[in-house]
Structure formats: structure tokens, C-alpha cells
Amino acid sequence: METIVPLVLNALTLISIFMIVGLGLAIIFGLMNVINLAHGEFVTIGAFTLSFVQAMGGNYWMALLLAPFVGAAVGFALERLIVQHLYTRPMATILATWGVSLMIQQVLQIVFGSGPQQASGPIEGSVEFLGTSYPAYRLLLISFAAAIIAGVVFIFRKTRFGLDLRAVIQNRDMAEAQGINTRRVYTIAFCGAAAIAAIAGVLIAPLTKVIALMGASYLAPSFFVVIVGGAGSIAGVAAGSAVVGGLETVLNYQVPVTVSQAVVLVAAVVIVRFKPRGLIPA
Amino acid sequence: MLKVSNLHAAYSTVPVLTGVDCELGKGEVLALLGRNGVGKTTFMKALIGLLRPTDGRVELDGNAIQGLPPHRIARLGMAYVPQGRGIFAKLSVRENLLVGTRAQRDGTGTIPDDVFSYFPILQERLGQAGGTLSGGEQQMLAIARALCGHPDVLLLDEPSEGIQPSIVQELGRIIGRISESSGTSVLLVEQNIDLALETSGRCLVMEKGRIVHEGAPDDLRDEAVLSKYLAI
Numbered sequence: 001m002e003t004i005v006p007l008v009l010n011a012l013t014l015i016s017i018f019m020i021v022g023l024g025l026a027i028i029f030g031l032m033n034v035i036n037l038a039h040g041e042f043v044t045i046g047a048f049t050l051s052f053v054q055a056m057g058g059n060y061w062m063a064l065l066l067a068p069f070v071g072a073a074v075g076f077a078l079e080r081l082i083v084q085h086l087y088t089r090p091m092a093t094i095l096a097t098w099g100v101s102l103m104i105q106q107v108l109q110i111v112f113g114s115g116p117q118q119a120s121g122p123i124e125g126s127v128e129f130l131g132t133s134y135p136a137y138r139l140l141l142i143s144f145a146a147a148i149i150a151g152v153v154f155i156f157r158k159t160r161f162g163l164d165l166r167a168v169i170q171n172r173d174m175a176e177a178q179g180i181n182t183r184r185v186y187t188i189a190f191c192g193a194a195a196i197a198a199i200a201g202v203l204i205a206p207l208t209k210v211i212a213l214m215g216a217s218y219l220a221p222s223f224f225v226v227i228v229g230g231a232g233s234i235a236g237v238a239a240g241s242a243v244v245g246g247l248e249t250v251l252n253y254q255v256p257v258t259v260s261q262a263v264v265l266v267a268a269v270v271i272v273r274f275k276p277r278g279l280i281p282a
Numbered sequence: 283m284l285k286v287s288n289l290h291a292a293y294s295t296v297p298v299l300t301g302v303d304c305e306l307g308k309g310e311v312l313a314l315l316g317r318n319g320v321g322k323t324t325f326m327k328a329l330i331g332l333l334r335p336t337d338g339r340v341e342l343d344g345n346a347i348q349g350l351p352p353h354r355i356a357r358l359g360m361a362y363v364p365q366g367r368g369i370f371a372k373l374s375v376r377e378n379l380l381v382g383t384r385a386q387r388d389g390t391g392t393i394p395d396d397v398f399s400y401f402p403i404l405q406e407r408l409g410q411a412g413g414t415l416s417g418g419e420q421q422m423l424a425i426a427r428a429l430c431g432h433p434d435v436l437l438l439d440e441p442s443e444g445i446q447p448s449i450v451q452e453l454g455r456i457i458g459r460i461s462e463s464s465g466t467s468v469l470l471v472e473q474n475i476d477l478a479l480e481t482s483g484r485c486l487v488m489e490k491g492r493i494v495h496e497g498a499p500d501d502l503r504d505e506a507v508l509s510k511y512l513a514i
Contacts, residue, residue: 160391174370176332179356179362180353
């Protein structure tokens, strides 16, 4: 019992992080077939929002409220200025978003320097949980991630916009012919994905080193998650996160980190070999 | 209701429509016939805006609509049921119909009752995923979804394709009822000559991207005319 509970909670922490980062990626990839290599930078932008707000004397909660708006604003600019003009050219989108990703990294380095930024969570210390002592902030992160997922599921399933989005994911031309302004749906979805990634950045920041290049370390596992789970469905993201995050955490207890990451990659390849469209395709 | 003049359209540089002229009156059912590959489906795509016409003019109820994005054309009163039906397989029947209401001009977003009077079976299937319906039911769903936007003009591309004969006859009767009771104009593309001739009040024949013959359905029952244009 003493080892199982922290193991499960560690796995849940990693799964939560992968889910909220992967969610936006899955929506953009599944919806628009856009491989957004700048997605990791929205996480970075969220983390820097926390550092900046705290450096200005604000607190964690202000940053958590502000970050989605900052992320959505940058996402809006990226979608309207660049991505929207390249929807029919997937290769060009990959290059363009990669370029934007480098630009954001460099601008952040020029403005804030290349050293790690200060960022701290709203609560410190550990709490007793199911017989073990566990960092309180990680429990908070898991609950926030669960709330965000629940919110996104609600929007997907129960709102007018969610129905439009699901229709567009299945067949853009027919959705357009039914009277849905699919270009507007794209823009809103892109901004939403960026906002969620920025919130993820705030949640992650107190647990990690906040530097301009941090986005890359979340981008790669998130792509695993989306490809293993299946692009364009929330259930797919959940399945992919559970497999990738769960496996990685469990293996980290047994073998060195590099080996566990290699094993996860092999597992991902095997899964995709047998389920080419992911575990739960859209 | 719909007036098309000198419509041209192309796939990249290959011209498909080379000057289509036609008119569709209010409440009229107009059949468009022709061999495979003469441009019938392309014509429909150009009308709804999924393919941008390269030249010509399309007027819907007096408004020029050529070059507008499809969602604007849909909201101006044109509905499109594509070949292969184009239903959203993973959305429920109710959700498919709700998506159809996005084209409504009053924007209430409620599914009109009359679609269930045309297709009562859909009422029983509301919660079922569209993809689990039979081919005939999917076609009914596609037409019902189009009607949810209260269209003035309904474009039907091969509604009989892949559907059992008894249901094809029923579809023909329903298309007639729709145009009579709601005044919706219907442009019907059909390979099933019997269905086209029985349902429509007037027929056009397309060849190489333009209209080459116009006449009453009875003219086309004549074997000589049929074989000239349709090689049957």
C-alpha cells in the first residue's frame, strides 16, 4: 500500500499533464489536420505568464486566470496570420509553425533571459492522502486537470459550438454546406486549444524549470499521446495519456529514465502498428 | 427562384462546366439527366459553393450567390444532399438534424415538425448514430437534415443510389410532397430514369458541361431521345 498509492498518484500527475497538453493538440490535429509544432510554446507562454505575474507582485490565481487569455490571443494571431492560409498545405503548416515556435522561444529569451524563471505554486508542503504523505500541489494539479477535461467534454457534448465542432471534424465540406461557418469554428477551436495549453503551462510551472525552451519537452510526448490515443477525440487523448503516462511512471520505478522513455516509444510504435488510427479514433 | 446563367467551373485547369444556363421556378421539381462524367455533380457543387465557379452568374431569389462560401449560400436558402448522402456517421440522428438547422434564417435552431411527417422512421431513431442506419434511412436523414434549414431550393444528387427499389419509390413520392406542400424547388440529379421522369415536371439533359436538351418528362420517354442523350 505504501508504494502503490504514490505510484498511482505519480502516474496520475503525469497523465494529467499529458492530457491537458495533448487535448489542444488533438483538437487541432483531428479537426484541421494541422500539425502545430508551436503547441509547446503555448505551454511555455502559460508558464512565463505565471513567472511574470508573480514577479510583478501578483499571485498564482491571477496568473491562472490571465494565462488562457494570453494563450488565446497568441493563438488567434497565429491562426489568422499564418495557419489559416495554409490549411490545404500540411507540409507548409509544419514548417511555418516550427518557425513560429523558434521565434517565440527566441523572443522570450531576449526579453526574459535564458536562465530559469521563478515560479511557485499556491500551496506548499504535503498532505496525508490514503495513508501516505503526498505533495499538496500535485493533488491540486490532478484536480484542475480533471476539471478542465470535464469542462471540455461538456463543451464538446452539450453545447451548440461543440456540435458544430464535431460536425466539422467529421466532414468539413458537409458542415459548411449545412450553414456552419467552418472558418470561424477553426479559429475558435485554435484559440481554445492555445488557451488550454497556456493553463497547462501555469499548472506545470511550479513543478519544473521555467525556461524559454521548455515547450519542446511537452510537445513530443503530447504527439505520442495523440497518435497512440487517436486524433480528434477526447476519449482518445485520455486513452493515449493513460498508456504513455502510466507506462512511463511505472517503468521509471524499475529502470533508468532513458530506458523507460525508449520502452514507451517502442510500445507506441507497436500500438500504432496494430491500431493505425489510434486506440479510440474520432 | 434559381437562375443560372453561363456558369463555368473547373477542377484546377480542367474545365467541367462550359456555360450552363437554367432556371428553376418556385415549387418546381427539375430533373437533370446525363451520362456519367458530364458535370452534373460538379454543377451541384458549384451551386452550393463547394466549388468556386470560374465564370457566370447564379441568382437565388434575386441575390447573386456565385463566389460566396457555402455556409452563406446555405443560409440564403439552398440545401444540398450530396451523392453518398454525406451524413455525419458518428453524430446521432437528432444531432444530424440539429446541424441542419444551422442554415435557418430565423435562427431558432429547432427541428421543424414536418420533417417527421415526411420521414416518421427518423422519430424512432433520434438517439441512434447516423452511421448505424440502413442506406435508405440514411438517405431520408440526409434529406430531412436539408429540410431543417427551411430551404427554398433543394439540391438532390442521386438520392436513389444504393437504395432498395421499394424505398426509391417512396422517396420519389416524398420529394413530390415536399415541393407541393412547402413550395420548395427541387433540382434532382438521377441515374434512375424512371424516378427522375415520374418525380419531375421538367427535365434537362447535360452533355459536356452544358445543357443540350430541355423538355417535359414525356418527351424523354421516347426511346430515340433517350438513346441520343443518355445512350441507354
